[in-house]
Amino acid sequence: MEVMPKWAEVTLVPLISLLLAAIxxxxxxxxxxxxxxxxxxxxxxxxxxxxxxxGYTLYYATNFxxxxxxxxxxxxxxxxxxxxxxxxxxxxxxxxxACLLIPWPHWTLALLGAAGAAALFGAxxxxxxxxxxxxxxxxxxxxxxxxxFIGAAVLNYVLVNLMxxxxxxxxxxxxFPETTHLPTLxxxxxxxxxxxxxxxxxxxxxxxxLLACVLVWFLLWRTxxxxxxxxxxxxxxxxxxxxxxxxxxxxxxMLISGGLAGLMAINxxxxxxxxxxxxxxxxxxxxxxAVALMGRxxxxxxLLAAIxxxxxYQGGAELALWTSIxxxxxxxxxxxxxxxxxxxxxxxxxxxxxxxxxxxxxNA
Amino acid sequence: MDFxxxxxxxxxTVRLATPLLLACLAGLFSERAGIFDIGLEGKMLAAAFFSxxxxxxxxxxxxxxxxxxxxxxxxxxxxxxxxxxxxxNQLISGVAINFLAAGLTVLIAQDWFSQGGRTxxxxxxxxxxxxxxxxxxxxxxxxxxxxxxxxxxxxHSILVYLAFAMVPLTWWILFRTRFGLRLRAxxxxxxxxxxxxxxxxxxRYAAVMICGILCGxxxxxxxxxxxxxxxxxxxxxxxxxxxxxxxFAKWRPWYALYATLLFGLxxxxxxxxxxxxxxxxxxxxxxxLGALPYVMTVxxxxxxxxxAIPPRxxxxxxxxxx
Numbered sequence: 001m002e003v004m005p006k007w008a009e010v011t012l013v014p015l016i017s018l019l020l021a022a023i024x025x026x027x028x029x030x031x032x033x034x035x036x037x038x039x040x041x042x043x044x045x046x047x048x049x050x051x052x053x054x055g056y057t058l059y060y061a062t063n064f065x066x067x068x069x070x071x072x073x074x075x076x077x078x079x080x081x082x083x084x085x086x087x088x089x090x091x092x093x094x095x096x097x098a099c100l101l102i103p104w105p106h107w108t109l110a111l112l113g114a115a116g117a118a119a120l121f122g123a124x125x126x127x128x129x130x131x132x133x134x135x136x137x138x139x140x141x142x143x144x145x146x147x148x149f150i151g152a153a154v155l156n157y158v159l160v161n162l163m164x165x166x167x168x169x170x171x172x173x174x175x176f177p178e179t180t181h182l183p184t185l186x187x188x189x190x191x192x193x194x195x196x197x198x199x200x201x202x203x204x205x206x207x208x209x210l211l212a213c214v215l216v217w218f219l220l221w222r223t224x225x226x227x228x229x230x231x232x233x234x235x236x237x238x239x240x241x242x243x244x245x246x247x248x249x250x251x252x253x254m255l256i257s258g259g260l261a262g263l264m265a266i267n268x269x270x271x272x273x274x275x276x277x278x279x280x281x282x283x284x285x286x287x288x289x290a291v292a293l294m295g296r297x298x299x300x301x302x303l304l305a306a307i308x309x310x311x312x313y314q315g316g317a318e319l320a321l322w323t324s325i326x327x328x329x330x331x332x333x334x335x336x337x338x339x340x341x342x343x344x345x346x347x348x349x350x351x352x353x354x355x356x357x358x359x360x361x362x363n364a
Numbered sequence: 365m366d367f368x369x370x371x372x373x374x375x376x377t378v379r380l381a382t383p384l385l386l387a388c389l390a391g392l393f394s395e396r397a398g399i400f401d402i403g404l405e406g407k408m409l410a411a412a413f414f415s416x417x418x419x420x421x422x423x424x425x426x427x428x429x430x431x432x433x434x435x436x437x438x439x440x441x442x443x444x445x446x447x448x449x450x451x452x453n454q455l456i457s458g459v460a461i462n463f464l465a466a467g468l469t470v471l472i473a474q475d476w477f478s479q480g481g482r483t484x485x486x487x488x489x490x491x492x493x494x495x496x497x498x499x500x501x502x503x504x505x506x507x508x509x510x511x512x513x514x515x516x517x518x519x520h521s522i523l524v525y526l527a528f529a530m531v532p533l534t535w536w537i538l539f540r541t542r543f544g545l546r547l548r549a550x551x552x553x554x555x556x557x558x559x560x561x562x563x564x565x566x567x568r569y570a571a572v573m574i575c576g577i578l579c580g581x582x583x584x585x586x587x588x589x590x591x592x593x594x595x596x597x598x599x600x601x602x603x604x605x606x607x608x609x610x611x612f613a614k615w616r617p618w619y620a621l622y623a624t625l626l627f628g629l630x631x632x633x634x635x636x637x638x639x640x641x642x643x644x645x646x647x648x649x650x651x652x653l654g655a656l657p658y659v660m661t662v663x664x665x666x667x668x669x670x671x672a673i674p675p676r677x678x679x680x681x682x683x684x685x686x
Binding site: 028031032033080082128132136137138139141142143145146147149150152153154156157160286289293324325326328329330331332333334335336338339342343344345346347350 | 402445446447450451453454455456457459461462463464466467468470471474475478481601604607608611652655661662665667674
C-alpha cells in the first residue's frame with residue numbers, strides 16, 4: 001500500500017528537501033557575515049531581472065537539462081550514470097570535429113550534423129562502462145567515474161597535440177566557421193518584436209533541449225522500450241521473468257543517457273564558445289545528478305530543476321561579482337540539494353509518511 | 365638513467381603514494397563493512413583544509429592534524445547517517461560529500477583568510493618536517509645501501525611512516541581480531557552478524573568512523589607535509605585514484621600497498637618526462653600517464669586480468685527482519 005498520495009510524493013518531498021537546503025545555505029551565508037535576504041535579492045535581479053540575466057539563466061539551464069535528462073534515463077533503468085561529465089566532454093569533441101572538418105552550407109544543417117556527432121561521441125563514451133556492467137558485472141558508478149578522468153586526459157591530449165592551430169599557445173581548437181554559428185535567442189525573438197539581450201549566450205539549443213524533454217517523456221511512458229527500461233529499473237528479476245534482456249536494456253539506457261549528455265555540447269561548444277576549450281563542461285555533468293534527483297527523474301521535474309539551477313548559477317555569478325561571497329556557494333547549495341533529495345531522502349520521507357498515516361487513521 | 369635519479373624517482377613515489385595509501389586503507393575499512401564510499405576525495409579535501417587552517421592559526425601542526433581528522437570524521441558521520449541510519453543511497457551520499465567539501469573549504473577559506481580560497485603558507489611548527497632517521501648521515505657514504513637508506517627510507521615526515529605502518533596494522537585488525545572478523549562478516553552477510561547478536565549498525569558506524577580518521581590523516585598529509593598550506597581542490601582526484609587502487613588491490617591491505625605504490629610511481633613519472641624519454645625513447649604525454657591508474661582499473665574491473673569481487677553486501681542498506 002502506498003502510504004503517501006501521489007501529489008505529496010512528487011511535490012512535498014522535493015519541496016521540503018529544497019527548503020532544508022535553502023535554510024542551511026542561508027545559515028552558511030550568515031556564517032560568513034553576509035545578509036541572506038540581500039543575497040537572494042541580488043540573485044533574483046541578477047538572474048531574472050533582465051533579458052541579459054535570463055539569457056544566462058536559460059543558457060545554463062539548457063546544459064543542465066541535457067545532463068539532468070541523461071542521469072534520469074539511466075536512473076529509470078536502475079543505473080547511476082555519474083559519467084555525464086566525461087560524456088559531455090567527448091560530445092564536445094564530436095561537435096568540434098563536425099564543425100571543423102565538414103564545410104556546412106547553413107547553420108541548420110550544421111546543427112543537425114553536430115548534434116548527431118555530439119550524441120554519437122557521448123553515447124560511445126558511455127558504451128564501454130555500459131558493456132562492462134552488462135557483460136562483466138563491473139559496477140557502472142566506478143567505471144563511469146574512471147571514464148570521466150580518462151575522458152579529461154584524452155581531451156587534453158587531443159587539444160594540446162592534435163587540434164590546436166599552429167602557433168597558438170592556448171589548448172583549444174580553431175574557431176568554428178561562420179556558417180556553423182547558431183542563432184541566439186536575440187536573433188530568434190527579434191523578428192517577433194521582442195528585444196532580447198544581444199550579449200547573452202542562450203541560443204536555439206534551448207528549444208532543442210525542450211524538445212528532448214518531450215521526447216524523453218514520450219520514450220519512457222509511451223513506448224514499449226520505455227516500459228522495458230522502467231520495469232528493469234524497478235525489479236530486475238521481474239523484468240527478466242517478463243522476457244526483458246538485462247544486457248540490451250542496460251546498453252540501450254546507457255547509450256541514450258550518454259547521447260543526451262553528449263548533446264549538451266551543441267549548447268556550450270557550438271552555441272556559446274564556438275570552439276572547443278579545455279574544461280568546457282564546467283561541472284554541468286555533475287549538476288545533472290542534482291537536477292535529476294530534484295526533478296524526481298521526470299522530464300517535467302527535470303525542466304523545473306534545470307531552470308532553478310540555471311538561476312542559481314547565474315545568480316551565484318552575480319553574487320561573486322558584487323559581494324564577498326565566492327562562486328563556490330553554488331557548489332555548497334548543489335551538494336545540499338543532492339544530500340537532501342538523494343541520500344537523506346528517507347529523513348524527509350519517514351516523518352511525512354507518519355504524518356499521512358496519522359491523518360488517515362483520524363479520518364477512518 | 366643513473367642510480368641517483370632512480371632513488372629520487374622512488375623517493376617521490378613514496379611521497380605521492382602516502383596519501384593514496386591512507387585513503388585506500390580508509391576505503392578498505394568502509395567497503396569491507398559493506399558501505400561504499402566515493403566520498404574519500406571530499407573527506408581528504410576537508411581534512412586538508414582544516415588541518416592547514418588550524419595549523420596556521422595555532423602554529424601547531426598536531427592541533428591541525430586533530431582538526432583535520434575531526435572534520436573528516438564529521439563528514440563520515442554524515443555519510444553514516446545517510447547510508448546506515450536513513451538507509452539512503454551510499455553513492456549519492458558520497459557525491460554530495462565531495463561537493464560539500466569542495467564548496468565549503470573554499471567558502472570558509474575565503475572568509476577566514478581572504479586569500480582567494482587558500483590558507484597562508486605554513487612555516488616551522490605548523491608543518492610536518494622530514495625526520496632524519498638515526499645514522500642516516502653516517503650511512504650515506506656506504507655504496508648502494510647508503511643512498512637508499514639516507515635518501516629513500518630516511519627523510520620523510522612522520523605521517524609517511526605512519527601510513528606504511530598502517531598496512532600490517534590493518535591486516536592484523538581485519539584478519540586476526542574478533543572485531544575484524546565481524547567487520548568483514550557485516551560486509552558479506554549482515555543478517556548472519558545480526559543473528560549472532562552483534563549490532564550491524566554499530567559495526568558499520570565503527571568502520572565508517574575509522575575511514576574518517578584515515579582520510580583525515582591523508583588530507584592533513586597533503587596540506588601540512590606534502591605541501592605547505594591548502595589550495596583550492598588540492599586533493600585533485602586522489603580520492604578517486606585511491607578508490608581505483610582499492611579495486612586494483614581487490615580489497616586487501618597488502619595489495620593496497622602495492623597498488624598505491626604503483627600509482628604513486630605513475631604520479632612521480634608524470635613530473636619527470638625526461639626519465640620516461642630516457643627509458644623508453646618516446647615522449648609520453650603527462651596527461652595520458654595521469655590517466656593510467658584509471659585505465660588499469662577499468663581493465664581489472666572488466667575481469668580480463670583477474671577478477672575483482674567486491675564485498676557481497678556492499679552498497680546495500682541493512683533492514684532488520686520484522
